[in-house]
Amino acid sequence: MRCASTQPQAEVSALVWCIAPVMQAFWPILVAMCLAGCVVIPVPTEPTILEGRPLTNYDLEFVRSENVSRQRILESLGPPTIWLHNQRTLVYGLRRVEETGGIWFIGAGLGAAAGGLVKGESKEAVFFVLDSDDTMTHRGRSSVGKGETWLSAALKWAQSIGLKLPQPSSGFVEEWPTAEQSYVYFYRPRDYQYYLPLAPPANKLLFGVADFVDLRLPDDLVGQLRWQTYTVARIPPGVHKFVVNPDTDCVANPMNYRNASIQLDLAPGSVAYVEVGVEAGLGIIEPKLFQRNRTEALAVIQQLRESW
Numbered sequence: 288m289r290c291a292s293t294q295p296q297a298e299v300s301a302l303v304w305c306i307a308p309v310m311q312a313f314w315p316i317l318v319a320m321c322l323a324g325c326v327v328i329p330v331p332t333e334p335t336i337l338e339g340r341p342l343t344n345y346d347l348e349f350v351r352s353e354n355v356s357r358q359r360i361l362e363s364l365g366p367p368t369i370w371l372h373n374q375r376t377l378v379y380g381l382r383r384v385e386e387t388g389g390i391w392f393i394g395a396g397l398g399a400a401a402g403g404l405v406k407g408e409s410k411e412a413v414f415f416v417l418d419s420d421d422t423m424t425h426r427g428r429s430s431v432g433k434g435e436t437w438l439s440a441a442l443k444w445a446q447s448i449g450l451k452l453p454q455p456s457s458g459f460v461e462e463w464p465t466a467e468q469s470y471v472y473f474y475r476p477r478d479y480q481y482y483l484p485l486a487p488p489a490n491k492l493l494f495g496v497a498d499f500v501d502l503r504l505p506d507d508l509v510g511q512l513r514w515q516t517y518t519v520a521r522i523p524p525g526v527h528k529f530v531v532n533p534d535t536d537c538v539a540n541p542m543n544y545r546n547a548s549i550q551l552d553l554a555p556g557s558v559a560y561v562e563v564g565v566e567a568g569l570g571i572i573e574p575k576l577f578q579r580n581r582t583e584a585l586a587v588i589q590q591l592r593e594s595w
Contacts, residue, residue, distance in 0.1 A: 336381070339368055342379060346364065366506070371437070373453045373455075376416050376441050379413045382409075411430050429447070436595070437508075455594065458589075460593070462519060468521055469522055471529070473563055474517035474588045476562065497544075510594070530548045533572050547575065559578065562587070
């Protein structure tokens with residue numbers, strides 16, 4: 288009987304001998320991760336639509352006919368997510384989350400313990416390219432990667448099918464509105480970080496603060512702005528309240544991303560300038576907005592490129 292029990296005991300001993308070095312290497316890493324707050328916690332959720340709506344093949348049946356106009360597209364699908372003025376492209380974007388997970392870490396300023404990744408979020412877009420007569424010339428659908436704007440996604444899709452869309456300018460190009468329009472230049476030359484709660488902000492790029500910020504009117508996305516770029520919002524004259532919110536594609540705790548707003552009274556044919564900065568500290572990501580005069584703004588914008 289003793290001989291019969293020897294083999295199982297030997298197998299157990301061999302198993303322990305194999306696992307022990309692995310556990311010795313693993314436990315210090317696990318302890319360090321826990322102390323730093325780097326714990327991955329997957330949380331399954333029901334699919335959630337963050338922006339837009341799914342467009343099925345049935346929804347797009349109408350585009351099979353010839354000479355589809357812009358008006359027909361709007362009547363069939365409603366307002367687009369964004370209108371890309373220079374590319375003459377209507378973008379119908381969809382953002383949804385099917386499963387989320389969080390990685391908590393020390394970031395966004397000293398003492399902050401928030402941030403991470405969103406797993407299971409996907410973006411896609413349907414594009415309609417129009418000619419100067421507002422007639423559709425091309426259409427397509429594409430997935431959109433994290434950190435991509437709707438413009439960069441449209442350019443990538445167009446390149447994949449051999450379509451040449453106008454590229455954003457690599458330098459500053461000043462534009463002037465007609466008497467029926469107003470322009471607002473938004474530009475983002477720097478971001479800010481608080482290293483200590485009472486210390487002044489340091490002008491420094493922060494990795495992962497926000498790939499871009501959305502520029503919105505109450506019902507419209509009028510632009511998306513990357514770091515060290517500018518973009519132009521073309522809108523009707525009047526009093527407008529712009530809301531700026533950071534991109535949250537790669538963030539597990541979007542509640543820590545705050546919006547900022549600015550109200551502008553725009554006369555016909557006028558141009559306004561708004562400097563945008565993203566401030567990070569104490570676990571909070573928040574845009575800072577400053578209206579500037581033309582002289583102040585152009586001194587900075589002339590060093591920037593057009594956002595993409």
